[in-house]
Amino acid sequence: MTNKARLRKTTPDIDRLLPSTTPLQLIAPDGQPGQNPGGLTFPEPDVLVGLHRRMVLGRRFDTQATVLARQGRLAVYPSSRGQDACQVAAVLALRDQDWLFPTYRDSVAVLTRGVDAAETLGLLRGDWHCGYDPYEHRVAPQCTPLATQAVHAVGLAYAATLQARDQVALVLLGDGATSEGDTHEALNLAGVWKAPVVFLVQNNGYAISVPLAKQTAAPTLAAKGVGYGVPSLLVDGNDAAAVYAAVRAGIERAAGSGGPTLIEAITYRVEAHTNADDATRYRADDEIRGWLERDPIARLEAYLRAGQLLDDAAAGRLEAEAEQLAARLRDRMNTDVSADPAELFEHVYARPTAALERQREALLAELEEAAP
Amino acid sequence: MTTVMSRPAASGTAPQAPAPVTMAAALNRALADSLEADERVVVFGEDVGTLGGVFRITDGLAGRFGERRVFDTPIAESGIVGAAIGMAMNGLVPVVEMQFDAFAYPAFEQVTSHLAKLCNRTRGRVALPVVIRVPFGGGIGGVEHHSDSSEAYYTHTPGLRVVTPGTPADAYLLLREAIRCPDPVVFLEPKRRYWSKETAVLTPEGPPIDRAVVRRAGRDVTLIAYGGMVTTALEAAEAAVEENWDVEVVDLRSLSPFDDQTVTESVSRTGRALVVHEAAGFAGYGAEVAARLTEQCFHYLEAPILRVTGLDIPYPPPHLEHLYLPNVDRILDAIARLQWESGDA
Numbered sequence: 001m002t003n004k005a006r007l008r009k010t011t012p013d014i015d016r017l018l019p020s021t022t023p024l025q026l027i028a029p030d031g032q033p034g035q036n037p038g039g040l041t042f043p044e045p046d047v048l049v050g051l052h053r054r055m056v057l058g059r060r061f062d063t064q065a066t067v068l069a070r071q072g073r074l075a076v077y078p079s080s081r082g083q084d085a086c087q088v089a090a091v092l093a094l095r096d097q098d099w100l101f102p103t104y105r106d107s108v109a110v111l112t113r114g115v116d117a118a119e120t121l122g123l124l125r126g127d128w129h130c131g132y133d134p135y136e137h138r139v140a141p142q143c144t145p146l147a148t149q150a151v152h153a154v155g156l157a158y159a160a161t162l163q164a165r166d167q168v169a170l171v172l173l174g175d176g177a178t179s180e181g182d183t184h185e186a187l188n189l190a191g192v193w194k195a196p197v198v199f200l201v202q203n204n205g206y207a208i209s210v211p212l213a214k215q216t217a218a219p220t221l222a223a224k225g226v227g228y229g230v231p232s233l234l235v236d237g238n239d240a241a242a243v244y245a246a247v248r249a250g251i252e253r254a255a256g257s258g259g260p261t262l263i264e265a266i267t268y269r270v271e272a273h274t275n276a277d278d279a280t281r282y283r284a285d286d287e288i289r290g291w292l293e294r295d296p297i298a299r300l301e302a303y304l305r306a307g308q309l310l311d312d313a314a315a316g317r318l319e320a321e322a323e324q325l326a327a328r329l330r331d332r333m334n335t336d337v338s339a340d341p342a343e344l345f346e347h348v349y350a351r352p353t354a355a356l357e358r359q360r361e362a363l364l365a366e367l368e369e370a371a372p
Numbered sequence: 373m374t375t376v377m378s379r380p381a382a383s384g385t386a387p388q389a390p391a392p393v394t395m396a397a398a399l400n401r402a403l404a405d406s407l408e409a410d411e412r413v414v415v416f417g418e419d420v421g422t423l424g425g426v427f428r429i430t431d432g433l434a435g436r437f438g439e440r441r442v443f444d445t446p447i448a449e450s451g452i453v454g455a456a457i458g459m460a461m462n463g464l465v466p467v468v469e470m471q472f473d474a475f476a477y478p479a480f481e482q483v484t485s486h487l488a489k490l491c492n493r494t495r496g497r498v499a500l501p502v503v504i505r506v507p508f509g510g511g512i513g514g515v516e517h518h519s520d521s522s523e524a525y526y527t528h529t530p531g532l533r534v535v536t537p538g539t540p541a542d543a544y545l546l547l548r549e550a551i552r553c554p555d556p557v558v559f560l561e562p563k564r565r566y567w568s569k570e571t572a573v574l575t576p577e578g579p580p581i582d583r584a585v586v587r588r589a590g591r592d593v594t595l596i597a598y599g600g601m602v603t604t605a606l607e608a609a610e611a612a613v614e615e616n617w618d619v620e621v622v623d624l625r626s627l628s629p630f631d632d633q634t635v636t637e638s639v640s641r642t643g644r645a646l647v648v649h650e651a652a653g654f655a656g657y658g659a660e661v662a663a664r665l666t667e668q669c670f671h672y673l674e675a676p677i678l679r680v681t682g683l684d685i686p687y688p689p690p691h692l693e694h695l696y697l698p699n700v701d702r703i704l705d706a707i708a709r710l711q712w713e714s715g716d717a
Contacts, residue, residue: 129489151454152486154454154455159459159463167462186454189445347496348531349533354633
């Protein structure tokens with residue numbers, strides 16, 4: 001752009017980029033039609049039934065994982081209870097060829113993408129830093145530094161564009177992660193490159209103990225998108241239909257060469273940060289009770305029952321399926337980890353260096369000597 | 373002078389006559405030939421497209437290969453390296469430029485926590501053939517933050533390869549090797565040698581990426597150097613002839629992994645060793661070299677292993693940097709302290 005053109009340039013399309021001031025909603029907390037649908041497309045009934053099923057299974061997985069952490073079978077578990085709609089709906093909105101970039105709190109999302117339940121918990125169990133093959137279901141390793149995966153997603157998505165492949169990357173972030181530099185760099189790069197990325201910020205109110213008011217002075221997190229030229233949506237994150245529709249819209253825009261989308265989903269972390277955290281030190285019980293009344297599963301269930309899309313028999317079968325999942329997970333997690341110490345040296349470089357081979361031999365000799 | 377240059381040209385390419393070439397030109401050729409040889413290679417970073425890089429290492433590449441292969445980015449080092457990681461996950465071979473050593477620090481988390489570890493984290497399922505080019509070191513009269521020797525930050529990170537060329541021909545070879553390598557490589561370019569010339573044939577065939585090279589054979593003492601200090605060490609070796617010291621110069625090339633074999637073979641033969649680097653001495657790369665040699669060659673040593681390094685101070689302003697940098701005199705002084713009176717030289 002010439003300098004003259006820069007001087008002439010005004011602010012053409014801020015309105016196109018801005019999110020709504022209140023969260024978009026397709027289904028209200030009582031299961032009735034939502035008050036603020038915006039331009040979102042209401043999902044088909046079979047999609048809604050699928051969302052409900054996977055939320056019930058995900059919730060049971062999450063509850064079981066919390067118990068396993070208390071029993072010492074997991075090193076730690078950060079629950080996503082309360083964020084079930086985000087975890088499930090965003091992932092089900094993806095197409096097979098798309099990629100998911102999750103954080104440590106997104107185990108239910110990883111599970112929903114199709115990763116085996118025990119492999120999903122590999123990182124948190126402590127078997128290895130990632131328990132699954134990222135290429136099998138196109139799920140990047142769960143990232144623990146909050147926002148580093150966002151730039152990976154932008155790179156992966158832009159590589160798809162450069163190679164003329166139809167692939168979109170979905171990045172999961174939390175409200176705290178929006179303060180990290182990598183969120184800024186990722187949104188900026190994605191905007192400049194028109195990379196096919198959907199950023200989903202699960203605003204669950206807290207970054208461990210720090211509430212949103214201490215995290216940002218922005219009017220909403222979705223409002224940050226305009227600064228990067230990235231169109232943004234603000235949605236009710238406990239409304240699975242709205243989250244699904246919003247992510248779907250982002251994927252369609254990205255796949256149609258329309259570039260990235262930023263979505264902020266307002267939700268709540270019902271459990272503490274992890275099983276090692278004491279949430280009573282920074283928030284009151286009545287706050288949690290208020291959010292329990294906005295439970296995403298109960299909301300969708302009420303909608304489905306009102307529309308004759310779910311009955312007691314189907315709900316019963318689903319509950320049994322969830323119990324089976326939990327039982328299988330318990331069985332698999334209640335066995336001791338059988339790790340191969342020699343493997344520690346295998347994936348540092350494509351081929352172990354001579355020095356690493358010497359260290360491996362030394363460790364194996366040490367173990368042999370120590371063996372009874 | 374080197375084994376690199378005595379090798380025949382790669383099969384399939386026309387044999388070239390040796391010609392004078394700068395390190396900058398050799399690096400440019402290596403990038404162009406890599407882009408030509410492998411369509412997965414992409415080159416990006418700050419100012420590398422239209423401008424051709426602030427040191428012109430990418431000069432002409434965007435025009436020749438197009439903006440889908442060679443492109444400018446926003447000023448975002450963490451984003452550049454992070455995006456390279458994602459691109460490598462999706463089938464590309466990114467070669468990114470950090471404009472200056474100290475300006476690479478915003479990318480440190482992406483380099484050390486992700487680039488270096490993803491292969492390990494995923495049990496070898498995700499390979500990241502990423503090259504990060506970093507102009508490093510001083511000696512060019514740069515103002516603050518333009519002259520750091522940052523190698524030890526990277527060599528302390530398992531999973532990274534860290535290499536640095538000492539000559540133009542090796543700059544070509546090493547960069548070709550780095551781009552072909554399945555592991556992530558931090559490629560440190562000694563910017564004070566960008567414009568130094570060598571008469572050479574540029575060839576992608578030569579010692580493998582992880583091997584050190586004896587640049588000058590000698591019997592009395594081994595100078596161990598890398599990057600910008602290779603030339604200084606060779607100058608010192610020539611000056612030492614007057615003192616009747618026959619000095620061997622080893623160019624490490626690969627700082628990580630370390631080529632124990634070549635270096636210990638040399639030091640076991642000469643019995644004396646001196647490590648030379650620009651970086652501050654305390655907890656610097658030379659400490660690792662000295663420790664390894666002590667462990668592996670102790671019974672061959674006639675004297676303690678000494679280091680000639682930068683001072684343990686923040687890198688000085690341009691008018692004072694000559695006081696900081698190792699030079700021929702300091703190397704000769706150090707050689708003189710290698711207990712010759714009790715030795716057999």
